[in-house]
Amino acid sequence: MFDLYLFLILLALGFAIGTWAEKRHYRSIRRREAEYADVLLIASKLPTPDLQIEESHLVGGNTVISVDYFKRFVAGLRNLVGGRMTTYESLVDRARREAILRLKQEARQLGADMVFNIKLETASISQSANNGVGSIEVYAYGTAVRTRRGR
Amino acid sequence: MDYQNPKIPEGINAGRENPLKEFAILTTGILGLLVVLVWALGWMAQWAAPHVPFSYEQKLARRFVSDEALSPSDERIQRWLRGIAANLAEAEDLPPGMSITVHYRDDDIVNAFATLGGHIIIYRGLLEKLHSENAVAMVLAHEIAHVKHRDPIIATGRGMSILLVLTALTGGVGDELADRVLGKAATITSLGFSRDQEAAADAEGLAALYRRYGHVAGATALFETLLRSEEGMRVPEFMRTHPDTERRIGAIRQMARSRGWPMRGALKPLPDFLPRSQGA
Numbered sequence: 535m536f537d538l539y540l541f542l543i544l545l546a547l548g549f550a551i552g553t554w555a556e557k558r559h560y561r562s563i564r565r566r567e568a569e570y571a572d573v574l575l576i577a578s579k580l581p582t583p584d585l586q587i588e589e590s591h592l593v594g595g596n597t598v599i600s601v602d603y604f605k606r607f608v609a610g611l612r613n614l615v616g617g618r619m620t621t622y623e624s625l626v627d628r629a630r631r632e633a634i635l636r637l638k639q640e641a642r643q644l645g646a647d648m649v650f651n652i653k654l655e656t657a658s659i660s661q662s663a664n665n666g667v668g669s670i671e672v673y674a675y676g677t678a679v680r681t682r683r684g685r
Numbered sequence: 686m687d688y689q690n691p692k693i694p695e696g697i698n699a700g701r702e703n704p705l706k707e708f709a710i711l712t713t714g715i716l717g718l719l720v721v722l723v724w725a726l727g728w729m730a731q732w733a734a735p736h737v738p739f740s741y742e743q744k745l746a747r748r749f750v751s752d753e754a755l756s757p758s759d760e761r762i763q764r765w766l767r768g769i770a771a772n773l774a775e776a777e778d779l780p781p782g783m784s785i786t787v788h789y790r791d792d793d794i795v796n797a798f799a800t801l802g803g804h805i806i807i808y809r810g811l812l813e814k815l816h817s818e819n820a821v822a823m824v825l826a827h828e829i830a831h832v833k834h835r836d837p838i839i840a841t842g843r844g845m846s847i848l849l850v851l852t853a854l855t856g857g858v859g860d861e862l863a864d865r866v867l868g869k870a871a872t873i874t875s876l877g878f879s880r881d882q883e884a885a886a887d888a889e890g891l892a893a894l895y896r897r898y899g900h901v902a903g904a905t906a907l908f909e910t911l912l913r914s915e916e917g918m919r920v921p922e923f924m925r926t927h928p929d930t931e932r933r934i935g936a937i938r939q940m941a942r943s944r945g946w947p948m949r950g951a952l953k954p955l956p957d958f959l960p961r962s963q964g965a
Contacts, residue, residue, distance in 0.1 A: 614715060
Protein backbone atom coordinates (compact mmCIF):
# COMPACT_ATOMS: atom_id res chain seq x y z
CA MET A 535 0.00 0.00 0.00
CA PHE A 536 2.89 2.32 0.83
CA ASP A 537 4.32 1.74 -2.63
CA LEU A 538 1.03 2.74 -4.21
CA TYR A 539 0.83 5.97 -2.24
CA LEU A 540 4.45 6.81 -2.98
CA PHE A 541 3.80 6.16 -6.64
CA LEU A 542 0.70 8.37 -6.73
CA ILE A 543 2.45 11.15 -4.82
CA LEU A 544 5.41 11.04 -7.20
CA LEU A 545 3.05 11.09 -10.15
CA ALA A 546 1.10 14.09 -8.81
CA LEU A 547 4.26 15.96 -7.82
CA GLY A 548 5.83 15.22 -11.20
CA PHE A 549 2.79 16.53 -12.99
CA ALA A 550 2.26 19.66 -10.85
CA ILE A 551 5.88 20.77 -10.63
CA GLY A 552 6.75 19.59 -14.13
CA THR A 553 3.87 21.53 -15.71
CA TRP A 554 4.66 24.64 -13.68
CA ALA A 555 8.37 24.50 -14.60
CA GLU A 556 7.61 23.90 -18.26
CA LYS A 557 5.22 26.86 -18.49
CA ARG A 558 7.75 29.09 -16.78
CA HIS A 559 10.50 27.90 -19.11
CA TYR A 560 8.38 28.54 -22.21
CA ARG A 561 7.60 32.08 -21.01
CA SER A 562 11.29 32.74 -20.53
CA ILE A 563 12.12 31.21 -23.92
CA ARG A 564 9.58 33.40 -25.74
CA ARG A 565 10.77 36.54 -23.99
CA ARG A 566 14.43 35.91 -24.79
CA GLU A 567 13.68 34.85 -28.36
CA ALA A 568 12.19 38.29 -28.92
CA GLU A 569 15.16 39.85 -27.16
CA TYR A 570 17.73 38.07 -29.35
CA ALA A 571 15.72 38.26 -32.57
CA ASP A 572 18.33 40.51 -34.18
CA VAL A 573 21.05 37.85 -33.94
CA LEU A 574 20.33 36.05 -37.20
CA LEU A 575 20.77 32.31 -37.53
CA ILE A 576 21.65 31.03 -40.98
CA ALA A 577 21.92 27.36 -41.80
CA SER A 578 24.11 27.75 -44.87
CA LYS A 579 27.75 26.85 -44.39
CA LEU A 580 29.30 29.99 -45.86
CA PRO A 581 28.16 33.62 -45.88
CA THR A 582 27.48 35.17 -49.26
CA PRO A 583 30.42 37.21 -50.59
CA ASP A 584 28.54 40.50 -50.40
CA LEU A 585 28.69 40.34 -46.58
CA GLN A 586 31.81 42.02 -45.37
CA ILE A 587 32.95 40.04 -42.37
CA GLU A 588 35.12 41.70 -39.82
CA GLU A 589 35.48 38.91 -37.31
CA SER A 590 34.34 35.30 -36.82
CA HIS A 591 34.14 32.99 -33.81
CA LEU A 592 32.98 29.51 -32.97
CA VAL A 593 30.02 29.83 -30.62
CA GLY A 594 28.01 27.15 -28.84
CA GLY A 595 25.10 26.79 -26.48
CA ASN A 596 24.51 23.74 -24.35
CA THR A 597 21.55 22.62 -22.26
CA VAL A 598 20.47 19.53 -20.34
CA ILE A 599 16.82 19.06 -19.45
CA SER A 600 15.46 16.33 -17.24
CA VAL A 601 12.27 14.33 -17.59
CA ASP A 602 9.83 14.50 -14.71
CA TYR A 603 8.20 11.42 -13.16
CA PHE A 604 4.84 12.04 -14.78
CA LYS A 605 6.27 12.43 -18.28
CA ARG A 606 8.34 9.32 -17.81
CA PHE A 607 5.37 7.27 -16.71
CA VAL A 608 3.18 8.43 -19.61
CA ALA A 609 6.05 7.74 -21.99
CA GLY A 610 6.41 4.28 -20.44
CA LEU A 611 2.75 3.55 -21.16
CA ARG A 612 3.20 4.95 -24.65
CA ASN A 613 6.08 2.52 -25.08
CA LEU A 614 3.64 -0.36 -24.81
CA VAL A 615 1.32 0.76 -27.58
CA GLY A 616 3.51 2.97 -29.78
CA GLY A 617 2.76 6.36 -31.29
CA ARG A 618 3.86 9.95 -30.79
CA MET A 619 5.62 10.58 -27.51
CA THR A 620 3.96 13.95 -27.05
CA THR A 621 5.15 14.31 -23.46
CA TYR A 622 8.76 14.13 -24.65
CA GLU A 623 8.24 16.41 -27.66
CA SER A 624 7.87 19.54 -25.55
CA LEU A 625 11.00 18.53 -23.66
CA VAL A 626 13.11 18.27 -26.81
CA ASP A 627 11.59 21.49 -28.14
CA ARG A 628 12.55 23.35 -24.98
CA ALA A 629 16.06 21.94 -24.99
CA ARG A 630 16.66 22.92 -28.64
CA ARG A 631 15.39 26.45 -28.22
CA GLU A 632 17.26 26.97 -24.96
CA ALA A 633 20.52 25.76 -26.52
CA ILE A 634 20.06 28.14 -29.48
CA LEU A 635 19.30 31.02 -27.13
CA ARG A 636 22.52 30.41 -25.22
CA LEU A 637 24.40 30.31 -28.50
CA LYS A 638 22.85 33.64 -29.47
CA GLN A 639 23.78 35.08 -26.09
CA GLU A 640 27.40 34.11 -26.60
CA ALA A 641 27.37 35.51 -30.12
CA ARG A 642 26.03 38.84 -28.95
CA GLN A 643 28.63 39.05 -26.19
CA LEU A 644 31.25 38.68 -28.91
CA GLY A 645 29.63 41.50 -30.85
CA ALA A 646 28.42 39.24 -33.65
CA ASP A 647 25.16 39.87 -35.46
CA MET A 648 24.87 36.66 -37.48
CA VAL A 649 25.65 32.97 -36.91
CA PHE A 650 26.32 30.74 -39.91
CA ASN A 651 26.51 27.00 -40.24
CA ILE A 652 24.19 26.26 -37.33
CA LYS A 653 24.35 22.64 -36.18
CA LEU A 654 22.53 20.80 -33.40
CA GLU A 655 23.77 17.75 -31.54
CA THR A 656 21.66 15.78 -29.14
CA ALA A 657 22.40 13.06 -26.63
CA SER A 658 20.45 11.36 -23.91
CA ILE A 659 22.04 11.19 -20.52
CA SER A 660 21.72 8.27 -18.06
CA GLN A 661 19.70 6.29 -20.54
CA SER A 662 21.43 3.08 -19.58
CA ALA A 663 20.58 3.29 -15.90
CA ASN A 664 17.14 1.77 -15.81
CA ASN A 665 15.96 3.44 -12.64
CA GLY A 666 17.78 6.73 -13.19
CA VAL A 667 15.85 9.72 -14.39
CA GLY A 668 16.44 10.25 -18.08
CA SER A 669 17.50 13.63 -19.39
CA ILE A 670 18.45 15.01 -22.78
CA GLU A 671 21.30 17.22 -23.81
CA VAL A 672 21.19 19.54 -26.81
CA TYR A 673 24.29 21.32 -28.03
CA ALA A 674 23.94 24.04 -30.67
CA TYR A 675 27.04 25.43 -32.37
CA GLY A 676 27.92 27.59 -35.34
CA THR A 677 30.18 30.32 -36.68
CA ALA A 678 29.35 33.75 -35.31
CA VAL A 679 30.33 36.64 -37.56
CA ARG A 680 30.43 40.39 -37.15
CA THR A 681 29.44 42.06 -40.40
CA ARG A 682 29.40 45.64 -41.60
CA ARG A 683 25.67 45.14 -42.00
CA GLY A 684 25.28 45.38 -38.27
CA ARG A 685 25.90 49.12 -38.12
CA MET B 686 21.56 39.70 -50.08
CA ASP B 687 19.00 40.30 -47.41
CA TYR B 688 18.95 37.89 -44.51
CA GLN B 689 16.16 37.61 -41.99
CA ASN B 690 14.79 35.23 -39.35
CA PRO B 691 11.01 35.16 -39.29
CA LYS B 692 9.21 34.36 -36.04
CA ILE B 693 8.41 30.67 -35.94
CA PRO B 694 4.82 29.93 -34.93
CA GLU B 695 4.30 27.98 -31.70
CA GLY B 696 2.71 24.57 -31.30
CA ILE B 697 4.21 22.82 -34.33
CA ASN B 698 7.10 20.90 -32.82
CA ALA B 699 5.56 20.51 -29.43
CA GLY B 700 1.84 19.84 -29.25
CA ARG B 701 -0.32 22.06 -27.09
CA GLU B 702 -2.46 19.17 -25.93
CA ASN B 703 -2.91 18.76 -22.21
CA PRO B 704 -0.66 15.89 -21.09
CA LEU B 705 -3.39 14.79 -18.69
CA LYS B 706 -5.53 13.86 -21.66
CA GLU B 707 -2.90 11.51 -22.99
CA PHE B 708 -2.37 10.13 -19.50
CA ALA B 709 -6.10 9.45 -19.12
CA ILE B 710 -6.42 7.78 -22.52
CA LEU B 711 -3.34 5.63 -22.02
CA THR B 712 -4.09 4.50 -18.47
CA THR B 713 -7.75 3.68 -19.11
CA GLY B 714 -6.90 1.98 -22.40
CA ILE B 715 -4.06 -0.11 -21.04
CA LEU B 716 -5.80 -0.90 -17.76
CA GLY B 717 -8.92 -1.90 -19.69
CA LEU B 718 -6.86 -4.15 -21.91
CA LEU B 719 -5.16 -5.60 -18.86
CA VAL B 720 -8.48 -6.36 -17.18
CA VAL B 721 -9.73 -8.14 -20.31
CA LEU B 722 -6.45 -10.05 -20.62
CA VAL B 723 -6.40 -11.05 -16.97
CA TRP B 724 -10.02 -12.15 -17.16
CA ALA B 725 -9.36 -14.19 -20.32
CA LEU B 726 -6.30 -15.80 -18.74
CA GLY B 727 -8.21 -16.58 -15.58
CA TRP B 728 -10.90 -18.20 -17.63
CA MET B 729 -8.36 -20.23 -19.59
CA ALA B 730 -6.64 -21.36 -16.40
CA GLN B 731 -9.98 -22.44 -15.02
CA TRP B 732 -10.56 -24.50 -18.09
CA ALA B 733 -7.07 -26.01 -18.24
CA ALA B 734 -6.30 -26.57 -14.55
CA PRO B 735 -8.63 -29.56 -13.94
CA HIS B 736 -6.73 -31.39 -16.70
CA VAL B 737 -3.53 -31.24 -14.65
CA PRO B 738 -3.13 -34.70 -13.09
CA PHE B 739 -3.49 -34.67 -9.32
CA SER B 740 -0.21 -36.58 -8.98
CA TYR B 741 1.58 -33.64 -10.62
CA GLU B 742 -0.13 -31.28 -8.22
CA GLN B 743 1.15 -33.39 -5.35
CA LYS B 744 4.67 -33.25 -6.76
CA LEU B 745 4.41 -29.45 -7.01
CA ALA B 746 3.16 -29.20 -3.44
CA ARG B 747 6.14 -31.13 -2.10
CA ARG B 748 8.24 -28.00 -2.59
CA PHE B 749 6.45 -25.91 -0.04
CA VAL B 750 4.18 -28.09 2.09
CA SER B 751 5.91 -30.49 4.42
CA ASP B 752 5.18 -32.17 7.71
CA GLU B 753 6.43 -29.97 10.48
CA ALA B 754 7.89 -31.56 13.58
CA LEU B 755 5.06 -31.49 16.10
CA SER B 756 5.02 -31.99 19.83
CA PRO B 757 3.39 -35.27 20.93
CA SER B 758 0.19 -33.46 22.00
CA ASP B 759 -0.05 -31.59 18.68
CA GLU B 760 0.66 -34.84 16.89
CA ARG B 761 -2.38 -36.27 18.62
CA ILE B 762 -4.56 -33.35 17.50
CA GLN B 763 -3.32 -33.77 13.93
CA ARG B 764 -4.13 -37.48 13.99
CA TRP B 765 -7.61 -36.69 15.25
CA LEU B 766 -8.12 -34.09 12.49
CA ARG B 767 -6.87 -36.55 9.86
CA GLY B 768 -9.37 -39.11 11.12
CA ILE B 769 -12.27 -36.69 10.68
CA ALA B 770 -10.95 -35.64 7.26
CA ALA B 771 -10.69 -39.26 6.10
CA ASN B 772 -14.36 -39.85 6.95
CA LEU B 773 -15.41 -36.63 5.21
CA ALA B 774 -13.30 -37.40 2.15
CA GLU B 775 -15.17 -40.67 1.89
CA ALA B 776 -18.47 -38.80 2.23
CA GLU B 777 -17.47 -36.37 -0.55
CA ASP B 778 -16.60 -39.26 -2.85
CA LEU B 779 -13.24 -37.94 -4.05
CA PRO B 780 -12.07 -39.10 -7.49
CA PRO B 781 -9.53 -41.96 -7.50
CA GLY B 782 -5.95 -40.91 -6.79
CA MET B 783 -6.95 -37.84 -4.83
CA SER B 784 -5.79 -37.75 -1.25
CA ILE B 785 -6.26 -35.35 1.64
CA THR B 786 -3.51 -34.53 4.15
CA VAL B 787 -4.40 -32.33 7.10
CA HIS B 788 -1.62 -30.38 8.80
CA TYR B 789 -2.06 -28.85 12.22
CA ARG B 790 -0.10 -25.69 13.00
CA ASP B 791 0.40 -24.35 16.50
CA ASP B 792 -0.23 -20.68 15.73
CA ASP B 793 -2.69 -17.96 16.79
CA ILE B 794 -3.84 -17.29 13.22
CA VAL B 795 -7.61 -17.81 12.89
CA ASN B 796 -7.51 -19.58 9.55
CA ALA B 797 -7.64 -22.83 7.64
CA PHE B 798 -6.92 -23.25 3.97
CA ALA B 799 -6.55 -25.85 1.25
CA THR B 800 -3.55 -25.74 -1.01
CA LEU B 801 -2.00 -27.76 -3.84
CA GLY B 802 -1.73 -31.51 -3.55
CA GLY B 803 -4.71 -31.96 -1.24
CA HIS B 804 -2.92 -30.41 1.71
CA ILE B 805 -5.12 -28.65 4.25
CA ILE B 806 -3.55 -26.41 6.87
CA ILE B 807 -5.54 -25.61 10.00
CA TYR B 808 -4.29 -23.32 12.76
CA ARG B 809 -4.74 -23.58 16.50
CA GLY B 810 -6.29 -20.07 16.48
CA LEU B 811 -9.23 -21.33 14.44
CA LEU B 812 -9.60 -24.59 16.32
CA GLU B 813 -9.92 -22.64 19.60
CA LYS B 814 -12.96 -20.86 18.20
CA LEU B 815 -14.85 -24.08 17.45
CA HIS B 816 -16.77 -25.88 20.16
CA SER B 817 -17.88 -29.16 18.64
CA GLU B 818 -16.52 -31.85 16.34
CA ASN B 819 -19.29 -30.98 13.90
CA ALA B 820 -18.06 -27.40 13.56
CA VAL B 821 -14.50 -28.63 12.96
CA ALA B 822 -15.87 -31.11 10.43
CA MET B 823 -17.68 -28.34 8.54
CA VAL B 824 -14.41 -26.41 8.18
CA LEU B 825 -12.57 -29.51 6.99
CA ALA B 826 -15.42 -30.54 4.66
CA HIS B 827 -15.33 -27.05 3.10
CA GLU B 828 -11.58 -27.27 2.50
CA ILE B 829 -11.82 -30.84 1.18
CA ALA B 830 -14.46 -29.58 -1.26
CA HIS B 831 -11.95 -26.99 -2.52
CA VAL B 832 -9.51 -29.82 -3.23
CA LYS B 833 -12.22 -31.89 -4.90
CA HIS B 834 -13.14 -28.95 -7.14
CA ARG B 835 -9.44 -28.44 -7.98
CA ASP B 836 -9.65 -24.84 -6.72
CA PRO B 837 -6.01 -24.60 -5.52
CA ILE B 838 -4.58 -25.59 -8.91
CA ILE B 839 -7.03 -23.25 -10.67
CA ALA B 840 -5.94 -20.36 -8.45
CA THR B 841 -2.29 -21.21 -8.99
CA GLY B 842 -2.68 -21.46 -12.76
CA ARG B 843 -4.56 -18.19 -12.85
CA GLY B 844 -2.02 -16.43 -10.65
CA MET B 845 0.95 -17.73 -12.61
CA SER B 846 -0.40 -16.76 -16.03
CA ILE B 847 -1.43 -13.30 -14.84
CA LEU B 848 1.96 -12.77 -13.27
CA LEU B 849 3.66 -13.89 -16.47
CA VAL B 850 1.74 -11.40 -18.60
CA LEU B 851 2.29 -8.56 -16.16
CA THR B 852 6.00 -9.27 -15.92
CA ALA B 853 6.23 -9.15 -19.69
CA LEU B 854 4.18 -5.95 -19.81
CA THR B 855 5.68 -4.02 -16.94
CA GLY B 856 9.17 -4.60 -18.25
CA GLY B 857 8.09 -2.08 -20.90
CA VAL B 858 7.12 0.64 -18.44
CA GLY B 859 10.70 0.58 -17.24
CA ASP B 860 10.10 2.16 -13.88
CA GLU B 861 10.91 0.19 -10.80
CA LEU B 862 8.22 1.69 -8.60
CA ALA B 863 5.49 1.46 -11.25
CA ASP B 864 6.49 -2.18 -11.83
CA ARG B 865 6.22 -2.93 -8.13
CA VAL B 866 2.77 -1.35 -7.91
CA LEU B 867 1.52 -3.32 -10.92
CA GLY B 868 3.08 -6.53 -9.61
CA LYS B 869 1.31 -6.12 -6.31
CA ALA B 870 -2.01 -5.50 -8.04
CA ALA B 871 -1.45 -8.81 -9.82
CA THR B 872 -0.83 -10.77 -6.65
CA ILE B 873 -3.87 -9.27 -4.98
CA THR B 874 -6.15 -10.19 -7.88
CA SER B 875 -4.73 -13.68 -8.27
CA LEU B 876 -4.69 -14.74 -4.62
CA GLY B 877 -7.51 -16.70 -3.12
CA PHE B 878 -10.55 -18.37 -4.54
CA SER B 879 -13.46 -16.63 -6.16
CA ARG B 880 -16.72 -16.16 -4.33
CA ASP B 881 -18.38 -18.71 -6.59
CA GLN B 882 -15.74 -21.26 -5.63
CA GLU B 883 -16.34 -20.51 -1.95
CA ALA B 884 -20.09 -20.91 -2.31
CA ALA B 885 -19.64 -24.20 -4.17
CA ALA B 886 -17.28 -25.47 -1.45
CA ASP B 887 -19.85 -24.49 1.21
CA ALA B 888 -22.55 -26.50 -0.56
CA GLU B 889 -20.35 -29.55 -1.11
CA GLY B 890 -19.08 -29.39 2.48
CA LEU B 891 -22.60 -29.16 3.87
CA ALA B 892 -23.67 -32.22 1.90
CA ALA B 893 -20.68 -34.16 3.26
CA LEU B 894 -21.52 -33.06 6.79
CA TYR B 895 -25.03 -34.37 6.39
CA ARG B 896 -23.87 -37.69 4.93
CA ARG B 897 -21.38 -38.15 7.76
CA TYR B 898 -23.45 -37.07 10.78
CA GLY B 899 -27.05 -37.36 9.60
CA HIS B 900 -27.74 -33.68 10.39
CA VAL B 901 -26.02 -30.35 9.74
CA ALA B 902 -25.94 -28.89 13.25
CA GLY B 903 -22.78 -26.87 13.86
CA ALA B 904 -22.39 -26.00 10.19
CA THR B 905 -22.78 -22.29 10.78
CA ALA B 906 -20.90 -22.23 14.12
CA LEU B 907 -17.69 -20.86 12.64
CA PHE B 908 -19.46 -18.09 10.75
CA GLU B 909 -21.41 -17.06 13.80
CA THR B 910 -18.18 -16.80 15.78
CA LEU B 911 -16.59 -14.85 12.95
CA LEU B 912 -19.59 -12.56 12.79
CA ARG B 913 -19.17 -11.71 16.46
CA SER B 914 -15.46 -10.93 16.07
CA GLU B 915 -16.11 -9.00 12.85
CA GLU B 916 -18.31 -6.48 14.59
CA GLY B 917 -16.62 -3.13 14.82
CA MET B 918 -14.37 -3.83 11.85
CA ARG B 919 -16.67 -4.14 8.87
CA VAL B 920 -14.72 -4.80 5.74
CA PRO B 921 -16.55 -4.02 2.48
CA GLU B 922 -17.57 -7.23 0.76
CA PHE B 923 -15.74 -6.63 -2.50
CA MET B 924 -12.47 -6.46 -0.56
CA ARG B 925 -12.80 -10.06 0.59
CA THR B 926 -12.81 -13.30 -1.29
CA HIS B 927 -15.17 -14.97 1.12
CA PRO B 928 -18.79 -13.98 0.59
CA ASP B 929 -20.26 -11.81 3.26
CA THR B 930 -20.48 -13.98 6.38
CA GLU B 931 -24.16 -13.25 7.02
CA ARG B 932 -24.97 -14.18 3.47
CA ARG B 933 -23.06 -17.44 3.82
CA ILE B 934 -25.00 -18.37 6.93
CA GLY B 935 -28.22 -17.59 5.06
CA ALA B 936 -27.20 -19.67 2.05
CA ILE B 937 -26.27 -22.65 4.23
CA ARG B 938 -29.56 -22.48 6.16
CA GLN B 939 -31.57 -22.21 2.98
CA MET B 940 -29.80 -25.16 1.42
CA ALA B 941 -30.35 -27.31 4.53
CA ARG B 942 -34.03 -26.35 4.55
CA SER B 943 -34.63 -27.08 0.90
CA ARG B 944 -32.90 -30.48 1.11
CA GLY B 945 -34.66 -31.34 4.34
CA TRP B 946 -31.41 -31.73 6.31
CA PRO B 947 -32.08 -31.17 10.00
CA MET B 948 -30.33 -28.09 11.42
CA ARG B 949 -30.51 -29.53 14.91
CA GLY B 950 -28.93 -32.69 16.18
CA ALA B 951 -26.61 -34.06 18.79
CA LEU B 952 -23.29 -32.22 18.63
CA LYS B 953 -20.25 -34.39 19.19
CA PRO B 954 -18.14 -32.85 21.95
CA LEU B 955 -14.49 -32.11 21.33
CA PRO B 956 -11.91 -34.46 22.87
CA ASP B 957 -10.29 -32.90 25.92
CA PHE B 958 -6.76 -32.91 24.46
CA LEU B 959 -7.72 -29.98 22.21
CA PRO B 960 -6.43 -26.53 23.13
CA ARG B 961 -8.87 -24.23 24.86
CA SER B 962 -8.83 -20.51 24.31
CA GLN B 963 -8.16 -18.46 27.40
CA GLY B 964 -11.31 -17.66 29.35
CA ALA B 965 -13.43 -20.25 27.53
